[in-house]
Amino acid sequence: MHKYAVTLTPRFYETDAMGHINNATIAAWFEVARVGFLDQLAGKDVALARSWILASVQIDFKGETFFGSDVDIHITEASIGNSSLAVHCEMRQDGRLTVQGKAVVVFIDFDSKQPQRIPDSMREKLASIG
Amino acid sequence: MHKYAVTLTPRFYETDAMGHINNATIAAWFEVARVGFLDQLAGKDVALARSWILASVQIDFKGETFFGSDVDIHITEASIGNSSLAVHCEMRQDGRLTVQGKAVVVFIDFDSKQPQRIPDSMREKLASIG
Amino acid sequence: MHKYAVTLTPRFYETDAMGHINNATIAAWFEVARVGFLDQLAGKDVALARSWILASVQIDFKGETFFGSDVDIHITEASIGNSSLAVHCEMRQDGRLTVQGKAVVVFIDFDSKQPQRIPDSMREKLASIG
Amino acid sequence: MHKYAVTLTPRFYETDAMGHINNATIAAWFEVARVGFLDQLAGKDVALARSWILASVQIDFKGETFFGSDVDIHITEASIGNSSLAVHCEMRQDGRLTVQGKAVVVFIDFDSKQPQRIPDSMREKLASIG
Numbered sequence: 310m311h312k313y314a315v316t317l318t319p320r321f322y323e324t325d326a327m328g329h330i331n332n333a334t335i336a337a338w339f340e341v342a343r344v345g346f347l348d349q350l351a352g353k354d355v356a357l358a359r360s361w362i363l364a365s366v367q368i369d370f371k372g373e374t375f376f377g378s379d380v381d382i383h384i385t386e387a388s389i390g391n392s393s394l395a396v397h398c399e400m401r402q403d404g405r406l407t408v409q410g411k412a413v414v415v416f417i418d419f420d421s422k423q424p425q426r427i428p429d430s431m432r433e434k435l436a437s438i439g
Numbered sequence: 440m441h442k443y444a445v446t447l448t449p450r451f452y453e454t455d456a457m458g459h460i461n462n463a464t465i466a467a468w469f470e471v472a473r474v475g476f477l478d479q480l481a482g483k484d485v486a487l488a489r490s491w492i493l494a495s496v497q498i499d500f501k502g503e504t505f506f507g508s509d510v511d512i513h514i515t516e517a518s519i520g521n522s523s524l525a526v527h528c529e530m531r532q533d534g535r536l537t538v539q540g541k542a543v544v545v546f547i548d549f550d551s552k553q554p555q556r557i558p559d560s561m562r563e564k565l566a567s568i569g
Numbered sequence: 570m571h572k573y574a575v576t577l578t579p580r581f582y583e584t585d586a587m588g589h590i591n592n593a594t595i596a597a598w599f600e601v602a603r604v605g606f607l608d609q610l611a612g613k614d615v616a617l618a619r620s621w622i623l624a625s626v627q628i629d630f631k632g633e634t635f636f637g638s639d640v641d642i643h644i645t646e647a648s649i650g651n652s653s654l655a656v657h658c659e660m661r662q663d664g665r666l667t668v669q670g671k672a673v674v675v676f677i678d679f680d681s682k683q684p685q686r687i688p689d690s691m692r693e694k695l696a697s698i699g
Numbered sequence: 700m701h702k703y704a705v706t707l708t709p710r711f712y713e714t715d716a717m718g719h720i721n722n723a724t725i726a727a728w729f730e731v732a733r734v735g736f737l738d739q740l741a742g743k744d745v746a747l748a749r750s751w752i753l754a755s756v757q758i759d760f761k762g763e764t765f766f767g768s769d770v771d772i773h774i775t776e777a778s779i780g781n782s783s784l785a786v787h788c789e790m791r792q793d794g795r796l797t798v799q800g801k802a803v804v805v806f807i808d809f810d811s812k813q814p815q816r817i818p819d820s821m822r823e824k825l826a827s828i829g
């Protein structure tokens with residue numbers, strides 16, 4: 310089961326002169342899925358939704374992505390620590406695996422910008438969508 | 440004489456699958472020149488520099504722009520009204536005119552978001568760089 | 570009646586430090602709608618779909634666009650000439666008109682890059698979706 | 700000693716509503732440095748310069764990057780294998796380390812799209828800029 314899924318339609322300007330979707334666009338798409346997933350964890354609490362900073366992102370390109378066919382992005386796994394959350398994604402186009410990604414986000418106090426424990430409400434929400 | 444000039448090196452991700460720089464990138468480059476020009480008018484007054492909103496932008500594509508060669512952007516003309524300023528630009532690559540643009544920006548009061556008269560300090564600055 | 574419509578969900582990275590969707594993103598969104606509309610005119614003929622170049626684009630910003638709510642883009646009008654087509658769009662967020670755009674695209678022969686008459690098949694298609 | 704360096708001026712549209720440069724822009728900037736470095740390895744041989752595909756990219760965000768001050772990007776290390784090259788970069792703003800990145804690119808035959816041995820000419824060039 311997936312924790313979150315979103316389907317994106319590639320846009321022509323997201324291609325580059327190699328004829329495929331540019332790698333920086335893939336990083337941007339990963340953000341779309343990650344923000345959607347984190348907003349789902351936060352529920353209606355907008356302040357919670359905006360309390361994450363991105364610590365790292367790793368993207369493995371398994372195949373080219375092209376204009377002309379939709380891309381399915383799934384959040385496949387989320388490993389929770391004290392203040393950090395590792396979010397894994399997979400992208401597929403026409404059933405082909407094109408991208409595997411992993412991002413680590415850290416929950417912070419917005420005023421001090423210091424890491425703080427991820428709230429129980431989000432832990433429970435995460436467990437429930439496992 | 441030009442009122443402001445900036446040279447940009449096209450980036451590979453700014454191309455699209457047509458093999459040239461994408462039109463939305465051109466709009467973004469125009470912003471680079473416009474912000475640089477408006478910051479020059481504002482001098483060290485950061486609040487002034489951030490008191491503009493974009494009302495309209497018109498871009499005429501006179502020739503393709505390619506990866507591999509620098510692009511010179513000039514602000515060629517700026518027509519000042521009460522609260523609005525029309526900023527004209529030209530882009531050239533290898534001496535070829537590729538783009539003519541015109542943007543209208545409006546000076547606003549940041550709290551009320553209402554248009555207000557462009558300050559004399561900026562009018563004098565603009566006159567001096569004519 | 571609209572000639573073509575597409576709904577886009579604003580992405581966080583499409584915002585800028587002013588807290589709203591950046592103007593260059595709006596130009597990019599206009600391309601999304603325009604490409605979708607031109608592909609509809611071309612039907613299954615991919616070569617026809619890729620035979621347009623962008624001559625100009627004009628965007629009037631009628632209101633800010635924000636992250637957090639979908640944007641409806643409609644192609645409201647398309648005026649056909651011999652080789653050129655003027656495509657008008659409107660964008661709305663939560664029912665508010667945020668953008669009016671007009672782009673002129675020119676139908677070209679891909680080898681010679683010279684303008685040529687827009688084929689009757691597309692004229693008929695355009696008339697039918699009026 | 701650095702193998703390649705480029706200085707970029709952050710652009711306003713590269714910020715997001717968090718008030719800093721968006722993470723996907725950082726991935727794009729890494730491409731700018733990587734392409735510049737690989738072009739340097741290829742010298743005047745344009746075919747060599749365009750024979751790389753990106754296998755993976757890892758970006759560690761060590762600090763925020765802001766609009767208003769230049770960013771220095773250095774290629775700090777490049778580890779060559781048979782057909783692959785690991786390219787490490789660091790980004791600094793006002794002397795602060797903001798980003799560490801690692802990308803793996805693979806040298807391919809453009810027709811077959813199969814990996815092939817990185818040519819000696821590039822190995823010698825790489826050794827010379829060590």
